[in-house]
Each structure stands twice: as structure tokens, then as C-alpha cells.
Amino acid sequence: xxxxxxxxxxxxxxxxxxxxxxxxxxxxxxxxxxxxxxxxxxxxxxxxxxxxxxxxxxxxxxxxxxxxxxxxxxxxxxxxxxxxxxxxxxxxxxxxxxxx
Amino acid sequence: xxxxxxxxxxxxxxxxxxxxxxxxxxxxxxxxxxxxxxxxxxxxxxxxxxxxxxxxxxxxxxxxxxxxxxxxxxxxxxxxxxxxxxxxxxxxxxxxxxxxxxxxxxxxxxxxxxxxxxxxxxxxxxxxxxxxxxxxxxxxxxxxxxxxxxxxxxxxxxxxxxxxxxxxxxxxxxxxxxxxxxxxxxxxxxxxxxxxxxxxxxxxxxxxxxxxxxxxxxxxxxxxxxxxxxxxxxxxxxxxxxxxxxxxxxxxxxxxxxxxxxxxxxxxxxxxxxxxxxxxxxxxxxxxxxxxxxxxxxxxxxxxxxxxxxxxxxxxxxxxxxxxxxxxxxxxxxxxxxxxxxxxxxxxxxxxxxxxxxxxxxxxxxxxxxxxxxxxxxxxxxxxxxxxxxxxxxxxxxxxxxxxxxxxxxxxxxxxxxxxxxxxxxxxxxxxxxxxxxxxxxxxxxxxxxxxxxxxxxxxxxxxxxxxxxxx
Numbered sequence: 001x002x003x004x005x006x007x008x009x010x011x012x013x014x015x016x017x018x019x020x021x022x023x024x025x026x027x028x029x030x031x032x033x034x035x036x037x038x039x040x041x042x043x044x045x046x047x048x049x050x051x052x053x054x055x056x057x058x059x060x061x062x063x064x065x066x067x068x069x070x071x072x073x074x075x076x077x078x079x080x081x082x083x084x085x086x087x088x089x090x091x092x093x094x095x096x097x098x099x100x
Numbered sequence: 101x102x103x104x105x106x107x108x109x110x111x112x113x114x115x116x117x118x119x120x121x122x123x124x125x126x127x128x129x130x131x132x133x134x135x136x137x138x139x140x141x142x143x144x145x146x147x148x149x150x151x152x153x154x155x156x157x158x159x160x161x162x163x164x165x166x167x168x169x170x171x172x173x174x175x176x177x178x179x180x181x182x183x184x185x186x187x188x189x190x191x192x193x194x195x196x197x198x199x200x201x202x203x204x205x206x207x208x209x210x211x212x213x214x215x216x217x218x219x220x221x222x223x224x225x226x227x228x229x230x231x232x233x234x235x236x237x238x239x240x241x242x243x244x245x246x247x248x249x250x251x252x253x254x255x256x257x258x259x260x261x262x263x264x265x266x267x268x269x270x271x272x273x274x275x276x277x278x279x280x281x282x283x284x285x286x287x288x289x290x291x292x293x294x295x296x297x298x299x300x301x302x303x304x305x306x307x308x309x310x311x312x313x314x315x316x317x318x319x320x321x322x323x324x325x326x327x328x329x330x331x332x333x334x335x336x337x338x339x340x341x342x343x344x345x346x347x348x349x350x351x352x353x354x355x356x357x358x359x360x361x362x363x364x365x366x367x368x369x370x371x372x373x374x375x376x377x378x379x380x381x382x383x384x385x386x387x388x389x390x391x392x393x394x395x396x397x398x399x400x401x402x403x404x405x406x407x408x409x410x411x412x413x414x415x416x417x418x419x420x421x422x423x424x425x426x427x428x429x430x431x432x433x434x435x436x437x438x439x440x441x442x443x444x445x446x447x448x449x450x451x452x453x454x455x456x457x458x459x460x461x462x463x464x465x466x467x468x469x470x471x472x473x474x475x476x477x478x479x480x481x482x483x484x485x486x487x488x489x490x491x492x493x494x495x496x497x498x499x500x501x502x503x504x505x506x507x508x509x510x511x512x513x514x515x516x517x518x519x520x521x522x523x524x525x526x527x528x529x530x531x532x533x534x535x536x537x538x539x540x541x542x543x544x545x546x547x548x549x550x551x552x553x554x555x556x557x558x559x560x561x562x563x564x565x566x567x568x569x570x571x572x
Binding site: 008015016017019023026027030031034035037038040041042044049050051052070075079080081 | 456473476477478480
């Protein structure tokens with residue numbers, strides 16, 4: 001179960017964390033004991049035991065209805081955008097050279 | 101100066117017009133100014149706004165139209181609940197500068213009841229931590245001993261109540277974040293039944309476990325505040341319409357069966373905690389309770405289940421903090437690097453660790469061994485509690501294995517910090533309610549006794565806890 005540096009690098013990528021080498025080492029060192037601890041679950045017999053359900057199905061579903069927000073909320077959300085133009089969210093390009 | 105008032109006393113004083121909300125609020129603002137430099141419970145004090153609200157409250161009372169019993173009562177709010185128009189950070193750098201665009205359901209309910217918000221209080225980043233040392237905005241100190249932590253993650257709420265820097269506060273509890281700081285600072289903290297308090301407008305940590313609850317000076321105060329914040333909410337589909345809440349202040353426990361799980365009272369706690377909690381059991385007996393030794397298996401496994409399910413949900417919930425729609429964004433980079441750099445710069449070490457743990461446990465090839473397995477053991481834990489409650493009304497354990505530890509003592513050993521949660525996490529995994537009540541001191545440090553109740557029996561739980569609190 002021990003994680004090696006490649007695993008940590010891959011996990012950092014999947015987690016969208018641009019970790020430095022030093023931070024990778026720190027994660028490697030601290031995540032392993034935790035995985036060891038939770039590994040005790042493998043010793044519990046769970047034959048024929050179902051997984052816990054979050055909520056019953058009726059509560060899990062609702063009508064797909066839009067609830068209008070107030071103007072204050074609308075303006076507040078836009079004011080929080082890290083970058084914006086004409087009331088719209090501006091995001092970095094997905095591709096380096098987007099098609100014009 | 102109005103000092104050390106309980107919510108009930110303050111509500112009565114306001115009703116009898118022996119104090120005004122402005123006087124009360126001003127007195128708390130003055131005390132915050134005098135004392136909070138040392139404690140650092142508050143991240144921001146809403147001074148002008150609080151006084152404005154207090155004036156409005158006094159006007160309502162003078163006109164005979166008080167909104168509720170708590171109209172005019174000054175409260176502190178954990179920094180992960182939204183108050184429209186106010187800054188809110190979740191203790192994280194990534195939300196530095198963020199302004200809440202709407203009210204959380206709990207803050208809306210408190211506003212509707214006329215409560216005053218003194219300010220927002222400190223917490224471990226996104227509620228991940230047990231000491232409030234993981235806030236991006238500095239540590240909070242325990243008012244009982246400034247060299248020690250107040251617990252966490254609701255450490256600011258606990259320190260504000262214990263330091264008498266507010267009448268009462270709201271906290272949130274995913275694995276013990278209300279009860280453990282309550283125990284460490286000598287106050288009352290209630291983690292309500294899952295589904296009784298809406299989390300709309302609460303920053304999500306682990307959604308299947310998170311609950312908001314009151315942190316107060318007495319059990320009666322917890323009942324008062326809980327009654328106001330509870331209830332079904334269209335915006336949180338996990339909320340349910342529960343039976344009416346009937347809190348009864350009790351002075352005896354005749355006819356009450358108290359379960360003592362042998363697993364919780366074995367090894368693992370300090371001598372001081374054992375001694376104080378042992379005395380508390382004697383008190384329960386003297387109050388007339390029938391003490392029943394019970395078998396409650398899977399205590400260590402509950403901690404393991406928690407440290408699988410929680411990081412899995414954390415990894416999903418924290419994915420929204422990517423620098424795109426809100427919070428801090430690393431500028432001038434292509435999209436994928438914007439995510440990685442914004443999250444690196446904005447999220448602290450403990451949050452990153454849990455995100456990575458959860459990502460690991462949910463990744464292909466490991467899902468069955470971790471997440472699915474934990475969900476199965478969770479079923480066993482729920483069954484164990486159900487079985488235990490067939491024979492008893494309430495279960496009693498220490499809240500924590502040891503009293504408040506020194507600042508810096510556990511910060512470099514995440515697993516040691518996690519093991520502190522051994523008595524509290526099972527309750528979240530099972531969804532049931534629990535309250536920590538002060539039960540004496542060891543070497544001057546408060547010890548907490550945890551009462552665990554049956555699902556949706558929050559009123560019965562608090563009624564029983566009130567009898568313990570009233571004992572001489």
C-alpha cells in the first residue's frame with residue numbers, strides 16, 4: 001500500500017495542485033501513515049453487508065425548476081469573479097492557440 | 101458591563117427591559133476590544149452594523165413587536181456560514197476578499213429572529229483540523245490557558261463563548277468540530293441529528309456528515325438556539341420534517357437508562373479525563389439514572405471509516421476552489437496551470453493532504469477497497485448504534501481522550517491529530533445527535549462529557565444533559 005513518489009506526483013496532478021518537490025516529500029511522508037491506519041477496514045467482515053444509503057430516493061430527487069435569485073445576489077456573484085468583462089466571467093483559454 | 105450572561109438570562113433581561121440590546125451589544129464589543137487581542141477568536145467584528153441592528157431591535161421591543169425570544173442577542177458566527185454582504189473566508193486564503201452574495205439559511209433564520217451578529221470567528225481552513233492552528237488568518241488561543249489550543253475546527257466559536265466575547269455562537273461539526281472545542285474550552289456544544297439543520301450557505305466539507313449546531317454556555321441555551329435554526333429547507337434536500345421539539349429542563353434522571361460502552365471506557369484516555377468523567381458517571385447515578393454497560397463495537401473502525409469517507413467528499417467539495425469563479429486566481433497562466441497554481445497558493449497543507457487522500461481513495465483500482473468498503477462498515481456502525489439504543493435512552497462517553505493540548509504540539513503529526521477524534525466521529529458516521537457538556541477540570545483544564553442520543557431525539561438528549569448540568 002506504500003505510496004511512492006510517482007503515485008504522489010500523479011495524485012497531485014489529479015488533485016490540480018502544483019506542488020513543489022519539498023511539498024511532495026511532505027505529502028509522501030504524512031499520507032502513508034494515514035493509509036496504514038484506515039487499512040484496518042480490510043479486516044472487517046462485510047460479507048452481505050450493503051453500503052449505507054445517503055437518503056431515500058424521494059428526498060434525493062426534486063423538480064428541475066430554476067429559482068430566480070435577487071438582483072443583489074446576482075450582482076454579488078459577479079462582483080466575486082476574479083476576472084470579468086461586461087458582467088461575464090473571463091477565464092483563461094483552454095488551448096494555447098484558440099481558433100479565431 | 102454585562103458579564104457572563106447566558107442566552108436565557110440575556111433574553112429574560114431584554115424581555116424585562118432591565119437591559120437594552122444596544123447596552124448588551126456595546127458591552128460585548130468593548131470586551132472584544134479589550135480581550136480579543138490575546139485570544140484572536142474574531143476574524144472580523146461587525147461593529148457599526150451590530151450596533152445598528154441592536155438599535156433596530158430595541159425599537160421593536162419598545163413597540164411590543166419583538167421578533168422572538170432572542171431578538172437583540174449578540175452572537176458570533178463561524179467563518180464558513182454566509183451573511184449577505186459580509187466577507188467570509190472559511191479560514192482559507194483562497195477566499196480572501198470574497199463577499200457573501202446571499203444569506204445561509206441559518207443566518208437568515210437568526211436575522212428573522214432578530215439576533216445580532218457581532219462578527220465572524222476563526223476556524224481551521226474549510227473546517228479541516230482540530231486545533232484552529234490551520235487557519236490562514238492566524239491561530240486562536242484557548243481563553244482558559246493562552247498557551248493551549250481551543251480545539252477545532254470551530255475553535256473561534258468556542259473561544260468567543262468561553263472568553264465571554266459573545267452570548268453564544270454557531271459552529272459546524274463534521275467529525276467533532278463543535279464538541280471537541282466545546283470540551284477544550286469548558287462550554288456546551290451540540291451536533292444535531294443529520295438532516296435537522298439546513299446547510300444551505302455553509303461551505304461544504306463532507307456533505308454526508310456536516311451539521312451546523314449551537315455552541316453555548318448552558319444546555320438550555322443550546323436548546324433555545326437549536327430551536328431557531330432547525331427545520332426543513334427547500335435548499336438542502338437532506339433536511340427533513342422532524343416531530344416538534346420538546347425540551348424539558350430536568351433536575352433528575354429517574355427512569356433514564358444510560359449506556360456506558362465498554363469500548364469507550366477502556367484504554368486511550370488520560371488519567372485526568374478518566375477521573376473527571378468517572379465522577380460524572382457517579383453524578384448521573386445519583387440523579388436516578390440506571391447505568392447499563394453496553395457493547396458498542398467498531399469504535400476504531402469508525403475513525404477509519406471517517407478518514408476514508410471525509411477526504412473523498414472533501415476532494416469533491418474543494419474542487420470548486422480552482423480560481424475560476426471566485427476567490428484568488430493565479431493570473432496570466434494557461435487554464436490547467438491556473439488551477440494548479442491558484443490551489444497551491446490558496447489552499448493550506450491540511451486541505452491539500454485531504455484532497456489528495458480522497459483523490460487516491462476514489463481513484464480507479466482503489467474505490468472498492470476504500471470508499472465502498474467504508475460505506476459497508478458504516479452500515480455496521482449504524483446497526484451497532486441502533487442495537488445499543490434498543491436498551492438505553494442515551495450513551496455517555498468522554499468527548500475527547502485528553503484535555504486541550506499545547507499550541508504546536510500536534511501540528512506536525514496529522515495522524516496524532518486525527519486520533520483525537522476517536523470519541524466524536526462515530527456520531528457523524530451514524531448521523532445521530534450528541535452534545536458535549538463540561539464535567540470538571542483536570543490541572544485547570546476543562547473536560548467534556550459527551551451525551552449521544554437516538555436519531556431525531558435531540559430534545560430528549562438535551563433534556564437529559566440539562567439534568568447533569570443542574571446537579572450540584
